[in-house]
Amino acid sequence: MDDLLTEFLTETNESIDTVDNELVRLEQNPNDKAVLDNIFRLVHTIKGTCGFLGLPRLESVAHSAENVLGKFRDGELFVTPGLVSQILEALDTIKMILQGLEQTGNEPEGDDSDLIARLDLAAEGKFEDAAPVAAPEPAPVVADSRAETEKLLGRSLKPGEVTLDELEAAFAAAAGPEEVEAAAPLAPAAKAEPKKARVEAKPAAAPVEARDGEDGGAKGNQSIRVSVDLLEGLMNLVSELVLTRNQLLQIARRNENSEFSVPLQRLSQCTTELQEGVMKTRMQPIGNAWSKLPRIIRDLSHELDKKIELEMKGADTELDRQVLELIKDPLTHMVRNSADHGIEMPAERVAKGKSETGHVRLNAYHEGGHIIIEIADDGRGLNVDRLRQKIVEVGLVSEAEAEGMSDNQIHKFIFHPGLSTAEKVTSVSGRGVGMDVVRSNIEKIGGTIELDSVAGKGTRFAIKIPLTLAIVSALIVESGGERFAVPQISVLELVRAAPGSEYRIEFVNNAPVLRLRSRLLPLVHLHRILGLEPKTANDNDEAFIVVTQVGSFTFGIVVDEVFDTEEIVVKPVAPILKNLSVYSGNTILGDGSVIMILDPNGVANATATVQHNQQEDSQEVRARSLENEHESMLLFRAGSENPKAVPLSLVARLEDIDVSTIEFADGKPMVQYRGSLMPLVTVDDKCQLVTEGRQAVLVFADGDKTMGLAVDQILDIVETELKIELSSESNGRLGTAVVAGKVTEIMDVGHYLKLAFKDYLRAKPQELNAANAQQPRVLLIDDSSFFRNMLKPLLAAGGYDVTSVSSAEEALALREEGEVFDLIISDIEMPGLNGFEFAAEVRGQGRWADTPLVALSSLASGADFEKGRAAGFNDYVAKFDRDSLLSILDEQLELTRTAA
Amino acid sequence: MSLQSNEFVTIRLAGQLLGIPVLLVHDVLKLQNVTRVPLSPGWVAGVLNLRGRIVTAIDLRNRLGLPPRGANEKAPMSVVVDHKGEPYSLLIDSVGEVLRLDDTLYEKNPVTLDARWREVSNGIYRLQDELLVVLDVRRLLDMDQALAA
Structure with missing residues (x-):
């Protein structure tokens, strides 16, 4: 193929993509003169160059399209979606011809008279908007069949390759014999035009130069095509x-003072700069991968009768070309998914109180050595129930397992092969091949994908990918x-662990762990x-620990060297x-x-699946704990022989304190801990601090306050269903439960917090309401996991059946699900809906309108109290005041009972 | 079969004479510095650096179900072949010569041949003193089949 033609093809392909997008913009703002001029100029240039190169078929199509555009420009025609579709169709035909050109160097055979006739009709103003319904646009089908074919081929189509469907579409677009006859009267006109165009051809080349000049500044062309x-x-x-x-440097390091070292330094420097320079040439704005999306969304919204707006932010964020190529298809797929599955029909949206137009947002930005791409829609969100049903149907998990899974865990299944929750398969999506491919494509380039979906609110994907793949520091x-x-990028830090040193590997039930600052x-x-x-x-001999981060999961890889x-x-x-x-x-x-x-992702998956799940689960527990779920309990011994336990989630840290650092103030033991004083308390008066050596301490923290509970020995961490059998009368114990087959005292952390911070709390003696025959159901809403974890066992011991959630929104979701409670305790200060708003919402409507509401807050002023009452709270209790809390609960429940 | 395709590099593996079409062979080298790849299938001996290219080494004995090389046997040799654009190094006991074999000596695989061999053998040539099994490199290195093996 001659150079001229190659150049033409590259340039025209670019122009066509621009025209595609500009047209979509034009459709949205039909009066935008600048956009229209731009389109007209581009199409005109294509036409002109065609004539110059002797490509009659291309030229005639471009010409007819230009005619219509000309009428737009002169104000003789109004921009309507139908007309835009016609021009887009012409562009698709041009693209098809271009592909043929690229492949063979000649224009493919075909007859466009039907299209041309329609365009010419349109130019004469005789075109009716109804027409495109009868003659649907081939574009989406083509785009789709392309993806399909690529799937079949197992690779992407090379430029110039055409799928079967595209060929069929081309044949369909070409007029049959009858149509030719029908179009015959128009044919002479079409034939006459090229001649005119050829005359124009030479002047048409001029604007191209001029445009390049504009881009490159006055000095002329500053960029070249490579x-x-x-x-x-x-x-x-x-x-x-x-x-x-690198090899040379290694050799030079062995032979010090070699005469090579100086030139080698220079060489090394140059290499680095060269490397950076070449890397830069590979950088492209991510907008290049997005350029086709406006058109896709436009076609989709027409096809699906939805109103969709595509917002793109950060299109100039640059990343490696290779990475760009690899994420192009996944991105397109996801945007399509969002538009197809995510965004509801306009009527449905209005009914839900959303704006009629759905939004799909793309956002890209740099973060560290990564680029983050977000794809968000404000559609219906993932259908969790449907997904749950589907994964059971497909047999990925059993029904029971599926029931026990949280929404988040269920969401993750969309990345499984063969799952699609679309009710019906559309030409756009729903074939169940997709998200798994998306994920594997992204993971292939060392990226991760996260998903966040709220029913009715929308879905958000975040893709994190490295900037470049080629050269990394390792x-x-x-x-x-x-x-x-x-890869250095996933390494957070290195820790050397050895017996007797500050860091050493410890074991919890054979699972190795490391205490690293405040975390295990x-x-x-x-x-x-x-x-x-x-x-x-x-x-547990000397080893090095590579602290690695994969997504939000941090773990240590133990290596020898x-x-x-x-x-x-x-x-x-x-x-x-x-x-x-x-790897x-x-x-x-x-x-x-x-x-x-090593691929840290893979390493995490290969081995740490268990830990990962556990971590996720604990997040789940904090986020939403319904039913009697399992609790992690920390077992320790203090004072007596039988083990004691506290919920592990309450324990901030385990410490081993040198006894000599324990000081006494006001007769109470304390230690200097992280720049502040930490009071130490013992389990009971009989229990003493050790007098020499080291003292094991459980550290509890709430905000900036920390408290140490001195214990004799830390025994184990067990997962158990917390079922307090006997409630306890003695201070500091919630009751007794069987943990790991042993009778264990469950400690009341709240009590010790009170002991440690007397001024912080008020104590009122009050008898516990021992085992109630019928356990009243209590809903506890608090964004602080600490309080939830503290109050839950406390209330459980008080004979309540407790459900705890972390936000008012979750609580309202429970209301929607039809849960009924005897009493609701809600925090006031919460992100999202605060307690007052929540109370107003509950009182306003729904099945909870008469349920007693108790406010729980650290702000306990009179004004707050009044405000709480006004909002609909029945009573108000200060956090930490466990006794008055229990008495108020009793009181409220008593009130409801008598009222009933 | 074109004329050139019946030129073979002969190699020896646990006493058996094998032939690889000469055009497929890029290099014959002494084995050096193989990096083990933990978790890989047993017949992947590791990866090595061949003039800047990373080559996957295939333990042919393991692949063909032969007993592993004894401790006091000679260090293995390696024949480098290309498969789908990727270089592979086949670990063998020794390399012989290049033989041009007449088509009349060719026989199909005997039905009694072990399934694992039949799968990777393209037939057999009757040499004067012994038999030469033609290795089908494509099938030998075809990932799916190899993984199934």
């Missing part, structure tokens, strides 16, 4: 150069005698995941090894050996 292959080639060379440089580690590279970090031994022989027999970091060129692993998810690639190190690059 083929992607050339750039890729350069990039590969630079990659090799980096590797060789940490070289050794485990089981083999070396591995860990789950650990995995790399050699275990990889099935390698450990270096030493003992797991940590070497330096190296710039590595990521090369994909051989297809035979592709299914090993623990993201391999590379050649400075010393010439090959090293496998």
